[in-house]
Amino acid sequence: MNTNTKKLDGxxxxxxxxxxxxxxxxxxxxxxxxxxxxxxxxxSKTDADKVVDEITKRGGKAxxxxxxxxxxxxxxxxxxxxxxxxxxxxxxxxxxVIQECTPLVNITEPKLQK
Numbered sequence: 787m788n789t790n791t792k793k794l795d796g797x798x799x800x801x802x803x804x805x806x807x808x809x810x811x812x813x814x815x816x817x818x819x820x821x822x823x824x825x826x827x828x829x830s831k832t833d834a835d836k837v838v839d840e841i842t843k844r845g846g847k848a849x850x851x852x853x854x855x856x857x858x859x860x861x862x863x864x865x866x867x868x869x870x871x872x873x874x875x876x877x878x879x880x881x882x883v884i885q886e887c888t889p890l891v892n893i894t895e896p897k898l899q900k
Contacts, residue, residue: 792820798872800824800864802855803882805833812879813837817846821877824868828854828882847872855882 799816803809805827813823814837823841825848827834834850841848849871853864868875 792818794877795820797821797876798824798868798874799877799879800826800868800875801879801881802826802864803828804837804879805830805850806837809879809881810837812881813848814841816877816879817841817848818844820846822847822849822872824848824864824872824875825850826853826855826864826882828852855880856884 794816797820799813799821801809801813801816801823804813804823804825810825810833813825817823823846825834825837825841827850831850831852834852838848838850849867851864851867851871853860853867855861855864865875
């Protein structure tokens with residue numbers, strides 16, 4: 787029995803929002819466990835490339851793929867690219883955040899009574 791086998795050898799993981807923060811750490815951890823990782827980013831190619839570089843320098847496999855998860859066609863492209871690059875998709879970590887900031891109510895300062 788080979789005791790050097792990593793838990794995710796032969797698997798492909800797509801991690802959305804993986805160019806920084808928690809997503810980047812998840813991508814690096816999955817790579818350390820043997821998975822080929824698709825490092826998804828919406829706008830920060832430089833940060834995604836840094837994550838890919840860290841993974842590959844440690845002997846892992848990774849590719850950066852741009853795509854905004856708020857747009858259906860871009861999500862489809864992420865998975866098509868992952869399949870074309872890595873051959874399959876085994877794991878999805880949906881870490882990306884879609885954030886809109888709109889006020890729930892108009893807040894005004896209370897008037898002090900004299």
